[in-house]
Amino acid sequence: MKRWIVLLIILCGGLAGCQATTANPATSDSRGVMTKHQVLNLATVRPLTTLDADKMTTFGRLNNTIEGLYQTNRDGQAALALAKSVKVNAAKTTYTFTLWKDSYWSNGDLITAHDFVYSWRRALDPRTKAPQSDLFRGIQNARQIITGRLPAQRLGVQAVGNFKLVVRLDHPMAELPQKLAYPLFGPQNEAVAKKYGKKYATKPEYQVYAGPFMVSRHGNTRNCWHMVPNPHYWDRKHVYLQRINVKVYHNQRKAWADYLAGKLDEVRLLTKTNVQHYEHKDDYTARPYSRMVTISYQQYGPSATINRLLQQRGARLAISHAIDRKAFARETYGSTSIPAQGIVPAGLSRGMRGTADFANAQPEQQTLKYQPQTAKKEWLAALKTIHQKRVTLTLSYQDDANGHLMATQLRRQLTQQLPGLTIHLRRLPWVVNTRAQPLNGDLNLSTLRAQYADPLAVLSRFTSNSTANTSYWSNADYDRLIEQASTAPTFNAQRWRTMLRATGILMAEQGVTPLIQPASTYLVNPHLNGVQFNTVGTQSNFKGAYFVK
Incomplete structure (x- = not known):
């Protein structure tokens, strides 16, 4: 039918x-x-x-030209799209998708399992340099392919005939359907890509759409x-x-x-x-949208003195405690944004019974509270450790509509509350469709967006081996917990608690400092x-x- x-x-x-x-x-x-x-x-x-x-980091309106095995439904959940059905083995390490037989590219070509194999291998090919290739981690051999130890042809994806796609994993991944709803995992037409070569997808006439x-x-x-x-x-x-x-x-x-x-x-x-x-x-x-405005810390920059300062947990806590997030939200995005409760945005993921928001349950929320007196003590202690009474930091921000306003508000709050601190602003050009860039300031103001509906979409970015972890914050216990959550076979209570423990470590250490979650207003x-x-x-x-x- x-x-x-x-x-x-x-x-x-x-x-x-x-x-x-x-x-x-x-x-x-x-x-x-x-x-x-x-x-x-x-x-x-x-x-x-x-x-x-494969070259995009934000899909914008173009997501309407792409469809994959799954798509996100109105409830924010992954629903089958180009896949008619899926079977999962007992170990939850092999997914076998049966594709519909009446799906066609915009040029009339049949969409087949081979188009998915080609697309995913191409994304991991070093010649493509897909900026979001980390999302493939967990699919068999993807980690080794990303690090250059294996060729892309070894990725655990296989076409069995035209309409059966087998995806093998290194370990169970409860979040896999949510990931596969992201447009990066859509198919690509190999015949069209090879026909146009370097021209492929550079203009509308050199691309086809699913x-x-x-x-x-x-x-x-x-x-x-x-x-x-x-x-x-x-x-x-x-x-x-x-x-x-x-x-x-x-x-x-x-x-x-x-x-x-x-x-x-x-x-x-x-x-x-x-x-x-x-x-x-x-x-x-x-x-509402699952994004978070954050401060990242350059802990291995050109100045040894500033490195020693920002490598101190106390200095990062002082910066967090010096920020009045309610005032920051009010003066930048206005009443539609909410202060951060942790690094995971509100509304991204809910508990097993659909009643608990992960964001509300995040521990160590006191690290994000406005506590000016505590901030001053922590800051003076951090300065004493590096034998300085004054320090000048650069704060980088992207040149977009709210970037300068947020940077000036942040500079005002921090310099008012932290003795001896001077901040110079550094405006950066807006860039898209590139890999995560090295940090350009001592403090770096940016916006983090979740690509799929699971806390790991955010938390996995701060592991030691993540290419998105440009501040190089590292914690062995955090890495271990994220690995446990990443290999969980189901969305069970144990996985939930594991992710909460991980975010607790990240917030206690202030490996990154979340500020506000802006809404999208139109x-x-x-x-x-x-x-x-x-x-x-x-x-x-x-x-x-x-x-x-």
């Missing part, structure tokens, strides 16, 4: 106007709910740089690009938008003006002032319906989006 017939039965239970499933998406449905003009206009701050999923949309070959410039429905997508009848226009805005005021003039259907509110001005409007929305056309907003991984799924009259 074709999948769209199965899905039609499911959708009719909850989607208004489901009669539209048999109509041409370019016309209104039989109940007259949808408008005839189904064109979505979106804004972005960055031009289209690559269509190669998702509900594809990037149009026409009308794309550095300042705008377009997505249109994939004519061969297996669930094409449930894709209602005729076109998605994405325009690059270098001036936020211009984006607001275009939204107010009806030329945009969604605009991001990036600063506290924007939020305060629009938060009482009917088209205002604040969406103005959205109130006639736009059916968008799936995710709290983890990729933010917006427009597959089922449509406009109503």
Whole structure:
């Protein structure tokens, strides 16, 4: 049975106007709910740089062109997508996926198990240099491939015929389905990649797509690009938008003006002032998302004196205790952001009975409390250890809408509370689609995003062998606990407690200092319906989006 017939039965239970499933998406449905003009206009701050999923660190709107074995559903959980079924062996180290036989690339080619094998091996190939290759750790031999000890062909993934994919693991991984919903694990068309060689995925005409949309070959410039429905997508009848226009805005005021003039259907509110001005409007929305603003410490930089300072737990605790996170949130992102309770964002993962949020349960939360007197004592003790009364630190930040504001607020708080501290700001250019970069300041302000719905999406970044651990903080007990959680066969209470113990060590040591969890705030056309907003991984799924009259 074709999948769209199965899905039609499911959708009719909850989607208004489901009669539209048999109509041409370019016309209104039989109940007259949808408008005839189904064109979505979106804004972005960055031009289209690559269509190669292996080269991306943030997928943005392009996640709508990619589909994998799983996809994230409206509840934030991993649901089977291109895979029809999965069987797991008793040891939970082998997953055998059976693919649907009616899934096609945008050029009409059949999507097969070989496309997944090619894609995953390619991501780990040293010639590709996929910036997020660490996500493959746990799949058989991935660790050795990443470190160059084995070739990518030894990765534990195998195609058995066209529609059976076998994935072997080094150890059980309870979080594997959540990981596989991330677009990095989608398929790639080997024939197309080899046909175009170095040109592959550099322009829309050199790429094909497995998702509900594809990037149009026409009308794309550095300042705008377009997505249109994939004519061969297996669930094409449930894709209602005729076109998605994405325009690059270098001036936020211009984006607001275009939204107010009806030329945009969604605009991001990036600063506290924007939020305060629009938060009482009917088209205002604040969406939670699993990201955390943090301070990372350069403990092995060019200055031996500063290294000795920042290698002290007491100095890092002093910095954390000197920060009034509520005030920091209020003065930067505004009322929609919340102070950190730990390194794992709120809403990322819940307990076995669905009642406990991991973020709320994190231990050592007192290390994140605003305690100015304690901070002063800890700081003076740390300075005494290095025989200094004064010290100058650099604070690096990314050149984005909130970067400078957050850096200046942080400098103000720290220099007011910590005696003898001077901070120089260092602005860094915004970079995407690169591996984690070496730290450029003594203190480094950045935003951490979870790629999948599990605490390990965050916690695994701070192990000694993680390429994302650019501060080189290291703790043997922490590494051991993360290894235990990573090899757990199921989401059981023991795994939960193990991860809580690990985050307790990280926070007690302040190996990284979490500050706030910002929400994503937008103005959205109130006639736009059916968008799936995710709290983890990729933010917006427009597959089922449509406009109503």
